[in-house]
Amino acid sequence: MTLRIGVVGTGMMGQDHIRRLAASVLRVEVVAVSDVNVEQAKRVGDGVGARVYADGHELVADDRVQAVLIASPGFTHEELTLACLAADKPVLCEKPLAPTIDACLRVLEAEAAKAQRLVQVGFMRRYDAGFRAMKAGLDAGQVGQALLLHCRHRNPDVPPGFTTDMMITDSVVHDIDVTRWLLGQEIVATTVYKARRTSKAPEGLADPQMVVLETAEGVVVDVESFVTCQFGYDIRYELVGETGTLSLSEQAGVLVRQDGQYHGPIPADYRERFAGAYQHELQEWVDGVLAGPVIGPSAWDGYATQAVAEAAVESQTKGDRVQVELVERPPLYA
Amino acid sequence: MTLRIGVVGTGMMGQDHIRRLAASVLRVEVVAVSDVNVEQAKRVGDGVGARVYADGHELVADDRVQAVLIASPGFTHEELTLACLAADKPVLCEKPLAPTIDACLRVLEAEAAKAQRLVQVGFMRRYDAGFRAMKAGLDAGQVGQALLLHCRHRNPDVPPGFTTDMMITDSVVHDIDVTRWLLGQEIVATTVYKARRTSKAPEGLADPQMVVLETAEGVVVDVESFVTCQFGYDIRYELVGETGTLSLSEQAGVLVRQDGQYHGPIPADYRERFAGAYQHELQEWVDGVLAGPVIGPSAWDGYATQAVAEAAVESQTKGDRVQVELVERPPLYA
């Protein structure tokens, strides 16, 4: 049994997914690709023997396409996801679900009217072995109730055009999602502290920042967001419980003793760090579509994360604590 | 050349100091002790062949006493320190310098009128090898300018009567002092977040908390203060600079592989963790008094730390960011 999928968007992220699907995901075939850049779509599609479309809607409409992976720019996500819902086709949509709270709500409402979930959002950290082990430990009561969560989210650098609000909407959204998923609680308030600006940041970028999140049950979360840290892609978490703490370990690798030091490796980028997570995300989504309901990050997760992100962007400007208000959660996401 | 000192206060802290002075500090002799509990003072004083006083002021006035170590309760610090200043005797005063900003200012003013410093405050972390190595790395430009500082301050438990404001005034004061010293900057604002309360905390204690400190040059500092963490006395710091980070390492000790785990030790309490720091603090103070000016934590440090601590206690109640205002720094502390 093989799932025939179509991939919308053949830029870097789309190509990464297509490569990954071919190299390491079972029970799936990419039968169609689309991109407004038709040349690129053709080059990528020919490589895997897929049909090529210039318009994502045509891809969604293709009868051979049983499920859709959206890797096109964020502003296209709403209409493409709605098209998938209209066609009753399961869809894995890269984050964000949509670039505004209102757009997220429109997707949410469209899906909430259905009998079962079709939409999954691409928060891949939930598929990382380390994060899963942390959650397993917490859920098993290994350290009692969660009280605090310390998060470090460091990128070596950013592409041109990266803006201060993107530090939240492109980067911290992952930490917002992990917080909600790990703790099983919504976030009710956020405060952003802009730290002393590094001389390595491009003009106009307020880097680094510390984002404080407060959850419904009072867990206080601090997220260091540092996107031009120079030294590597460094994701570190420590969860503080009543009787102990749980942390992500260093990544496995060879340890060296040389030149008066012992040292080990830090990943270079998110692809290296989360290679396994991306693969598990795709495999579990494929198997979920084939065999049962989709259970990954939902449209609700996409909406709630967006709501917190917008509050944090507001706090960036106001410099104050901003509360997060969510609509009532539809029964489909209970 | 031997320094003859008197120790005011023969409770736990005073006894610790006296034991340490006898066991591992050179060029010093304890010639007098005092305590309102004269029985205790006598027992302790007899052990080291020291004169015994019920009143600290008499000890300060004793001609044999060349310098004074104050280890009595905080409310006595102001008058005893002032007495030492009046007698022109060097004094090492356990923290706090005095329990209110105003009292600190009175000491500050008394000393500021003199030609040289006589007062040192007992912030012993500055004498810890790990903290010193961090500061040396930062000052050498190893990671560029400091941008963020993450601090964990965990005690396994607290004595009866420990209150929510003591989480600042007894515990976080050390982190306030380290921040000021490590970064070489004053703290200008603070915000306290009370986290979900641990079920292990005694009635009425809001434990743990996260304290955010902002420095004059914009460094953002987060301090986890958790005084009933159960698992050990756990002090961990990570300084984030422009090109890398510097962290305190785990304490040395034997590593064990057993029962499906590898593990190493966490100190049981502050005495174990800071044994070396206390010794260096005393030795350097003794040698400073004997051979040159006292250069340890000053009355200004005692005052500034107290000012930040009071702001944090205010933030605990108000739940808001509180700014810290300092008087002008007298030339003596330039």
Next chain:
Amino acid sequence: MTLRIGVVGTGMMGQDHIRRLAASVLRVEVVAVSDVNVEQAKRVGDGVGARVYADGHELVADDRVQAVLIASPGFTHEELTLACLAADKPVLCEKPLAPTIDACLRVLEAEAAKAQRLVQVGFMRRYDAGFRAMKAGLDAGQVGQALLLHCRHRNPDVPPGFTTDMMITDSVVHDIDVTRWLLGQEIVATTVYKARRTSKAPEGLADPQMVVLETAEGVVVDVESFVTCQFGYDIRYELVGETGTLSLSEQAGVLVRQDGQYHGPIPADYRERFAGAYQHELQEWVDGVLAGPVIGPSAWDGYATQAVAEAAVESQTKGDRVQVELVERPPLYA
């Protein structure tokens, strides 16, 4: 393009492989299984829709079977591998290639007469990310020439019937193979030291032992073989070069701070430790068979490892250094 394989042996190892092939190996289908225990073969074969044979030779002869995976007991390996060679079918044979040097030589000669390699031996450590990174570092000249190699090979316990010579032939063979592969040199001598016997070892088992291996270029290798170490499956390597050392890191996982300790996990058994290695071994073998020559551990590797193992077993008895003599290496394995 899918490779149709047959699996000989449906015991624990065979079942593990079949499960792995189904769950995580692409481009492969198990079309036949065999076992002298026909009931078991039927149960396992039915689970994956494969034909079932009582006799491995019939499986090898089946036209649908394009390649064979041998997971039956060691004494059957010689004749089954020879049958595959006679049928010109690629074969992945679990270690040992054959249980005696002479039997290994017969397989070697049968294959050496052919134009290309068909036989791969199941030394899966070569596919482990950690061992690969060590080799990459060494080959890149990161620490200069290799001088010494320290190996720890610890099992928590052994099944009933495990004998002293099996500590070499079942366990240390992996270290022999890694040594030869990592250093790119043959082993020329070996000495076995039986250490003080642990009280945890079953009657008659001389556990632990230290095996010294000497390579053609003088690298000295010490292997701790400890099969009832109680605490976990613990594989640790440190390669000492002219300018530094390279070590396997601890396995990734969650770090815990609790009860006066920080700790991390040690794997429970070889399946957990080498799950990734087994998967890569199978995927690369499948892809090698489909697309080009098989390049994994060869019949020569199987033979040379067996020769060292037999020398070590001799040293166990004699208590002396035993030299290893190899036949000339056939051109096929140049």
Next chain:
Amino acid sequence: MTLRIGVVGTGMMGQDHIRRLAASVLRVEVVAVSDVNVEQAKRVGDGVGARVYADGHELVADDRVQAVLIASPGFTHEELTLACLAADKPVLCEKPLAPTIDACLRVLEAEAAKAQRLVQVGFMRRYDAGFRAMKAGLDAGQVGQALLLHCRHRNPDVPPGFTTDMMITDSVVHDIDVTRWLLGQEIVATTVYKARRTSKAPEGLADPQMVVLETAEGVVVDVESFVTCQFGYDIRYELVGETGTLSLSEQAGVLVRQDGQYHGPIPADYRERFAGAYQHELQEWVDGVLAGPVIGPSAWDGYATQAVAEAAVESQTKGDRVQVELVERPPLYA
């Protein structure tokens, strides 16, 4: 109560000790120094206000000198130690006790005739916090009986004139002493393996080597002796017991994340690594001499270590296992 000591030998080791005594050892005063290099002795002696002798025997005879520290070259140790014994003065003699087994035996016999021990040998590792914690863990039964011991003894480089046998007599002697002390057993046999020679070793030096030691109860010990390892002074131990292992941890220090790596420090030399051990050695010796019997490493330890070292030097040449024979242990050392 202050101990007045004389120091024989004012070379590097003697000066280190004198500096250490002045800076960090209580209850001691250096009242005399001697060296055949009188200029040097004068310079050093004047610095601490000590009498200066050209001849160590005159220093031993000086009535002001209550105890003697011998830091002169090894060939002088026998006669100086015998002189101290004749004068009934406690003596701390740097290793070796004497440079031959016979010379060691002469000292042993001279002391064994007395009612109490006067001689201590300078094996300072026994005073290191890490080694002590390992021994405490073993003695407390934390990992059951000791079975194996893995030792790494790495120096960055050696002074001109360092010879192959000095790799044992100057370097591995420390590991021999630690093995005997840690395990509480004598060593009965040794085998030396010369590994592939590093290109960094000076002409004629067979570096590195692996020394195997076998104890009376069958513990097998492997010592890597590598004296031109380039990268630091790296002492690492792992003791393997029946239920787990105990290892020395990395030295405390600041951890850095930078340039794609996390790293920590390795000591530069033995002075940095064993600064604390040297201080404790001296303090405990001073206090032992002042208050009770000397209980540090004894003349017996000096003799037994020398016997193993000579056997290892023999094995270096013969390439074979060499047994160690000891005389009967005199009652004084029971």
